[in-house]
Amino acid sequence: MKAASTLRAKLLRHVIVPLALTWLIGALLALAVARYFTQQAFDRALLDDAYAVASHVRHAEDGGITLGLSSVEMGNLLFDQNENLYFAVYQDDGRLLAGHAGLALPEGARSAVTPFFTETPFQKLLLRAVVLGRSKPAHFTVVVAQTTRVQDRLFERLLFISLVPQLLLVIWLAWWLRRAIQNDVQPLMDLERAVAQRDVRDLTPLAISSRTLDVQKLGESINALLHRIEQSVRGQKEFAGNVAHELRTPLAGIRALAEYGLTQSDPQVWREQLRSIAQSQERASHLIDQLLALALAQEAQQVLQPQALALDEVVRDSLMRHLHRADALGVDLGVDFAQGLNAPVILAQRALLEGALDNLIDNALRYGVPTDGGPRHVTVALSQPEAGAVCLSVIDNGPGITDAQREQLLQRWAQGSAGEALKQGSGLGLAIVSEYARILGAQLSMSRPASGPGLQVSLRLALQPSVG
Incomplete structure (x- = not known):
């Protein structure tokens, strides 16, 4: 070769x-x-x-x-x-x-x-x-x-006088070009040497020479790549740490339930233990889904491409995914589209938008339990607060949250009073929604519904400009 x-x-x-x-x-x-x-x-x-x-x-x-x-x-x-x-x-x-x-x-x-x-x-x-x-x-x-x-x-004299000085000039020009090209490509050689000598764990930015614009742009591109790799590695480490930390407790509980059941001979005790194991497994699966959602949020900006989405179709698909669970819980799950809002279209990553809406509906189904024991209802609403924008809201009639809890619940592993009382969830739902909203360029807000007690979580999204 x-x-x-x-x-x-x-x-x-x-x-x-x-x-x-x-x-x-x-x-x-x-x-x-x-x-x-x-x-x-x-x-x-x-x-x-x-x-x-x-x-x-x-x-x-x-x-x-x-x-x-x-x-x-x-x-x-x-x-x-x-x-x-x-x-x-x-x-x-x-x-x-x-x-x-x-x-x-x-x-x-x-x-x-x-x-x-x-x-x-x-x-x-x-x-x-x-x-x-x-x-x-x-x-x-x-x-x-x-x-x-x-x-x-x-x-012959003309040949000598014409060729020899020009030949000497060409030789001098070749020598000068060699030095000039050597000086011009030296920053590229320095960059190559710096990359070759870099340790695999070292993702700090490279020193960039500003002598030539092309090498400067190449160095900036490499540093941007190193930054994205560092973010990905950090996200993977954080994800691995979260999984190791958070799954330790439910897995230990499942093991303890199984060991206790094995020591008993009463079938009724076995049944109770198996039911508890199934519930613990469901909570662990939900936690894994939440952790995977956080990992998706950290990669979405580089991997997922925005596309034109019909918001009413996204809402319909999300409702269909949660309708069976809502019926099992006795929750009236429905929609409320503002009059005159005709098939709003936004530019967004579908996976992120569906993930945000699924988490909001899941939270409403989990914690939206009225304190007076009355009937439960969860509504997904679409409204247009102003021209060029649309508001996607999930409204429940549960106990709601206080003003002091709103900022706290956007942090990871933070739970409200309903979650702590029900012993459900992992405190990641609203943190995931907040991260998704940031990537989508949406404005997240939490308030009390106008119809009464409960919680209304809204995402304000920009409509795609109409063509023509």
């Missing part, structure tokens, strides 16, 4: 390789352009020499043409202290009129449009030549060629 490259190596490759290729292509293009214009300058001088030679072609006495320059005059005309120049003048029929006999007319020159520039061999040298055709005083062709030593040396 091929080893993965480091981020620094990838950045260097992705920056330096395109930079080097761009420099190389640019340098080659610049050299090609410089070579082209340099060649144009030399070719212009070579063409001027060809015109000078052609200007000295005259009519001869026999009716033909002749070159009106001596060899000395021609040497002065084509003098160059750095290059060797050669010439040849050809008549229209291809015969050499004057010049160097070995300097042949280049192939293709006869049919080409003049002036025509090309390379031609002469005396084991490759010369730069120009072919110039003239029609006066008669048709003839002039070939002038020269060596390219100066031109080659000039191009």
Whole structure:
């Protein structure tokens, strides 16, 4: 398996390789352009020499043409202290009129449009030549060629002057980029080292470098994750501690009842003990459900997503879950929807809303026992106290609570006088409702019902804005 490259190596490759290729292509293009214009300058001088030679072609006495320059005059005309120049003048029929006999007319020159520039061999040298055709005083062709030593040396110097400084500049730029990239990725490497060296039990926030915004955001995201993990671990520890602490008593009671029953031989005693065991098991199951509900509340903000809920449907489903129990207890369980409140819709987590409503109905069925022994009734009411809000209330006609008890009952493991008298519950119901209300963004309130004695617990929820 091929080893993965480091981020620094990838950045260097992705920056330096395109930079080097761009420099190389640019340098080659610049050299090609410089070579082209340099060649144009030399070719212009070579063409001027060809015109000078052609200007000295005259009519001869026999009716033909002749070159009106001596060899000395021609040497002065084509003098160059750095290059060797050669010439040849050809008549229209291809015969050499004057010049160097070995300097042949280049192939293709006869049919080409003049002036025509090309390379031609002469005396084991490759010369730069120009072919110039003239029609006066008669048709003839002039070939002038020269060596390219100066031109080659000039191009070599141009190549050196152009490439070497740019190459040094690219090397310096690559060195600077390497240092800059190293400095830029150093906070990321420090963050990686800090995470790698962190103990599994250490969930404290990491030190975040503010040198680069991306690394800062990454560090903040990691710290936010550590915070969520810490909350989850704390919740799990608290849940485990609560379970261990609270289940110890009912389990010990169940064991004691069973051991006592085993020591008796009377079937009636066995029946009473089994009935007590069943009641203790029911209380333990209820306690476990309450503890699981608290654990759900601590995870709901990260796990459960809000959704549009029809509040009347949630109320109907909750009533159906508790209707059988209410009938068994002789409680009149019903609903009361305010007039004009048509299918209110809220944005909330369904599990939390149902959990809050189930706990409120369960509390009302447990503790809403009238002190005068009269008939019991529990009502789930929906009203609209103001535009954009709906109030979900659970009302019973029990003994109610005092003003001093309202804040106390929102704490975990706190029970009211009815719960202590009935020896039921664990003191978690209203604490769960309070936690759910906080996550739902609802306002929890407890008051005396307008219809008489009892307790009214209300959740004020925001309606979902209507579309259109």
